[in-house]
Amino acid sequence: MRNLPKRIKIFPILVFIIFFSCDSLEDKKGRFLLKGNEKLKENDAKNALSFYSEALELDSTYADAYFNKGLAHIQLNQLEEALGDFSLAIKYNSEYYDAYFQRGLSYLDNGEFYKGREDAESLLSLDASNWHSHFLKGLVEEKLKNYSEALDSFRKASELAPENSDLLVNQATIHFYLKEMNQAQELLDQAEALNPGESNLHNLRSMIYFEEKEYDKALNSVDKAITLNNRQAYFYNNKGLYLLFLGQLEEGLELINQSIKMDPKNPFALRNKGIYYVMKGDKISAIQYLNELNRDYPDMELVKEYLEKAQDL
Structure with missing residues (x-):
């Protein structure tokens, strides 16, 4: 995910x-x-x-x-x-507001989180009444795993732009990270009432269902996300993961590989390939994928669990 x-x-x-x-x-x-x-x-x-x-x-x-x-x-x-x-x-x-905003987003995309924070602070100095200022601050704090600060910033942004469903999804995402699934679902319901065609809310809902082991519901939600937006690599990756847990291994692998072609840098897709090999009983391939991820992304969910399963094959 x-x-x-x-x-x-x-x-x-x-x-x-x-x-x-x-x-x-x-x-x-x-x-x-x-x-x-x-x-x-x-x-x-x-x-x-x-x-x-x-x-x-x-x-x-x-x-x-x-x-x-x-x-x-x-x-x-x-x-x-x-x-x-x-x-x-x-x-x-x-005082070029839009340039600070776009540069801040680009710093985040480039992994330069503290530079992104500097641009967020510049935006707040230039115009604290603009929701984009708080939105960028929220994104920065989320990347830095300062979830309380991120949630506070997204709430402020949402107060300034109450019709923006994306900002509710951002808040729901933080609650998801904090394992506060009920709060996340409530926010997604609000977002859906504003904009039922927002693909990201359906994707996040699918992730919540997966956490709750409701794999059929997860699959149904991610299918809605893909129907609304078929250009997001991680939607296919998530669907592939859900299919693995529904026992449809080859169909799941096909979607995970499709996701990797669309975005070769997504470590979650590589994790899911490792999970596939564990489920197939291929110890060597599973360890090859999961060992490296455990080293580079030690906090990624499911990696340690499936690395141990791979080692026990």
Whole structure:
């Protein structure tokens, strides 16, 4: 099992009303920015980058071009490049709220949690009345396993944006980590009332059912999540795990392998392959997967339990 995706993709399209002559610098760089934004909306990040670079050739201090260039790099999964561009946007506009927010999310994606915390603190200083400030702070504290602080931040964000179902799912996720399943389910019910089409709430509900050994219910919930969003690797990984525990080993392995193809870096999928090999009685393969995970992720659930089972085969 794995947590929800936390990046809220915000691609603000900056519209400029241009009062300059056709040949002015502002007019030229503004046109390149708008062309880049159009390509970004079309998911054509490579061509968007070209237009933003053209704008920056005209003005190397153009903060908006650096910011949107960073967004294009995010679309291309180029985190280091995105971080560099968001930092340049902030360099040339020290109060660039959206740049701090996106850089903070990128730091979290890059495993730089304390840098993400610094950006969350900057957001709170810039605008504590914006729910994004508390949301990023919650994500940081969650990554640092400061669950009480994370829950407090997500609650504050939810108070500022009560119609945002994602923020209820974030709170439910913290309760799930704390094994407070009733509180988590109550929040998921609230989230579903606001937005029944939110795939993450169905995925989290499936994880709760799995913890309660309600494997059929877990499978039903994760199927709802996949129906709503078939692009999330860990939904398939979770479904594969549930199938293993329902005795459908080969069907489960197929989905776990599909998840690994979609996201090769997910250690939970590797754990589930180790569990598969334990269930198949393949001691060597099981230990190969689970030994390494036990070393690198000693707190991951089910790893120690199934490593011991593998060693007893």
